[in-house]
Amino acid sequence: MIRIAAVGDLHYGAGSQGILRPGLEHLPDRADLLLLAGDLTRCGGPEEVEVLANELRGLPIPVVAVLGNHDYHAGHEGEVRRVLEGAGVQVLEGEATAIDVDGVRVGIAGTKGFGGGFRGAHGSDFGEPEMKAFVGHTRMLSDRLERALTELDADLRIALLHYSPIETTLEGERLEIYPFLGSYLMAEAVDNAGADLVVHGHAHHGSEKGRTPAGIPVRNVAQPVIRHAYNVYTLNGRRQVKPVAAEGISLAPERLSQEQ
């Protein structure tokens, strides 16, 4: 059994020193690795992430993170990443890592992800350049996530996101902001590649539990949702959900683009 601890949306900044560390005291006895689902800082300032790095440094279990929208705000996301890596945290963006836990290879593919909405109401990369850029960003990150998950050689595979891939874990949020909270494109990527668990944050007023359309468990670990320093999810050491084979359905992209 593999024990995954996860939390997101820590929003570290001035005055955060010492907030998390007491809650991590027994973490090494309770989990095999810790996942951080983005928004680790308030404004993405290197001085903010230093405070968090000091609390994570020296943890005796692997820590893997993605960044969130707050971590990009100051435009220093590269420095935020370097500070975290200096504290021993692996930071993923369209990348994957595999960690050996008692002989079980646990693979994690991570991306911040982005918005757009959900099936039946997703934005299209059509019209103004700004709209194309918005949806195109989500599509690019989702494609990278699918590739990273597909190429993972692991017994268990986890997708680590900041934005949500499904609507269910947004329940509690205002419907008007769903397009800014996530996109089904990430769920499709995960369902195509196959995974055992998806973890995300970002939706502070959302719900903890949901599943992708193919049935992969999704957990919203935003700290305002779980209301603890982290939650722990256990997985059997063998893959439960296989990639879903396409059922002979194919679209003709050229024809579709002509019809637009």
Added chain:
Amino acid sequence: MSERADYLPEHIREKLIHDPRVAEQDLKVDVKEHRVLLGGNVATPQLRHTMTEVAQELLPGYEIVNETTVVPATEPDGEEPVS
């Protein structure tokens, strides 16, 4: 500050989001008469206090009622088997 009352709460919310001392998007702002109601979740007691101060700077003379909740960061009670 001269604002149409209809848009004042949203303008205050935007200013709080963009003030680096606050920078919190998980905010609800309501203004009734000369009272400002703040709601949502914050990570620390200090941030909650700062939020009140910044709102007071934005609207001197208004009463600031801060109903935000500080999110606990205690250890979890147990674990959940997902597979």
